[in-house]
Amino acid sequence: MILFYEALEFAGDGMYAEGLAESVSRMAMEGIMLVASMALSCVFTALQLRHVRKHPEALPAMSVTVLVVLAVGYMIPLVLNLKDTYSRDSRREYFVKLTGGEMLELNALMLRASTVLALVLQLRLLQLALSSWRPADQAGSKREAPSPSPSDADADRSTLWVCLPLYVLGAVVVWIVHTSDGHRGLSAPPGQGLVDDLAAYAGLVLDGFLLPQVIRNSLSGSRVRALSPWFYAGVAAIRTAPHAYNAFRMWSYVPSLRPSLAYAGPRDDLFGAGWDMAVPCGAALLAALLFLQQRLGGAFLCGSKRRRAGEYEMVSTPSS
Template identity: 45%
Template structure:
């Protein structure tokens, strides 16, 4: 079941799709039955349609075919009959309109730059009974030229010597004067196939992807693990040779604006219908310089232009730059030629396999850190609950505002289910490279359980403080009068700063959307809420100042010192991570996420210092209270006082 492009006399005609296939074996003879649809709609759109609806409900040309597998010629041979669609489900049989159509399909043993079909075929009329649908001999080529589950180990690739010579000439022009300096390394046979594939976008390209078909004599457009195994075995054949240029072939797919489209200059808001394009290219790759230079055929709107040059400069494997590098798609034709087009620059992005493994390992470590910090928070809350029960005055002197802020901090991840984002971020590494998403994800219940326990314990602590409040609520009102306007002002400033940054980004036409993109207003507000949680001791410090000498040691050192360390630790880790790990396209942000808190060089200093300062202030307030109340406690505990003899 796949889609085919049809060609007759050099012209492309409507697409064909094999909708159903059923095979049976009887006495060593294999019979096949299928249904074939013809339509002008592109194959990708037809594929999406049939995923939604498994049967045809549109009026279009179709045939049903019966045939057999010819083992000697390794071909599927069919006799087909036209049918009228749609066919009512209650119809007892398919009405035939003509059975003079013949079809044959086979598996090409040799691929070239122009022919990379997994399945090829031919359609023709044997009689006039099929006239009206098939005229003459029509060739068919499968569109899906890279199917991950297909074994192409017996397929050979034939390079075009003329194309390789042209690509080599352009490579020499590009590399002229570029000397290899330093110890930079680029993808070679010691890497995986995924290191040669990349995605890209640019100012005039919405999105695209490029994947290798062959490198040297190794066929890579096949099942991923088998391709990697063949790639590795090829190392033995070249390890003793002087490294040089490698022959390569690629398939490049991308979307771009229509030809002759001009980007508006007087407005930032515009829409354009991007068109899908494909380039089949061959050329050379220099593993010492990381330069890929290819000449290819660009398919667009039913025409093919084989005077297209594609050059890519791969980023070094140990480079700190994000992505795979930069590239250019340009025309080799004269500017007066009607097929000439202006060059298109693009930036490739993605991660090398070594970066993928490093990122996944780091995410595992960050998951452990996240679980450990949340578990420690549960321990600190339990110790505070015990402290409150042992000291009757502690509940009355505990800030309800502080406990509410901390409680909401545990409630928000549970209500918004933000932990569900963790495995999806991890799986994006494997979705792109190995198609084994969620293979290493940690159980979501394990990620969410400590937060849920901490939330329940925090509710218990809040209930104890509320029920133990015997004094007047005037002091708590003072805390609210100070904290609420302060929090509101901070939120307004965060929204204003987000608006300024968003306007600055939208005004720059060279901005390219890559990775996670700029933060939304919601994400910036969430980061501000993280700042409020970092300063969770502020309401308690204000309450202690309002109570004056009547305050008690309400907060356990485990709670305010341990809680401060839990909030400061992610900022310290982010500084360490920035120095130890190279940035990648999809950085791991499980434990210290910029989207869930404020993380930058300035805030990394301000937030820990502010949090530690609040903890010190609370420590001094409670220590001074204990010292000041000591004489009065001694007076109340003694029945007599010693009188001086003098």
């Protein structure tokens, strides 16, 4: 008896020496880019703090919603990294990196330190913005900043009531899409959990961090330069840079079994061919609108000029 078996083809997904070296170098480069982005966030926030010290009238005109969104955006990576640190696989990976003597752990340490610093600076900016709403004679201190007008307070509350339902509606949509049949994650990798999907959606909210300020300026008609150009343009560039890198990565790098996702990862934002074009265009549009609002007035799109509180209009009286 002669047994005959058909030829079987076997293909392995292992990484060769060249592919492994390329993957390690790419991970190191992405780690450096991540640390540089967070360090630039600290610089731009510090420049905004300098801006409000030189221009005290900018404090009441800043949108508190913008500052809260940015502060929460700095806290999310810290919470997710703390969760990953105490998992079993992460402890094993940490031990391998530590004993291997690689630079990846140093990049992770620098990233956490810069993230904490950015969060502290952002909370300081938020504290200054909230303290500007207190009466001038409170706490017995002399304040150079003018007292906020009732229209400013109404515009800030109205901005919150406009943005909050939008954010909640987006989170509900993410939950519905996640629980639908055949869902493979909002950012393409299969098996992504609901927490990761919500974290990616939070990255999308951060991409549009200028939306509350644009809405507030439109409601109040303010032309005060509340945000420094370094701040809103710099942070917008930081938020759009991962999408440009993701498009370059998809075009130039060969997909591997374990791709490097240290920078522009699926838990940081929504990525894909459509998102990589829509997010930079949306961020540039919001930055351009804010630039025009701070020079032409918040209601320049409506073609009308709102009168600020305390201003009067000359009316003609009929002659007898």
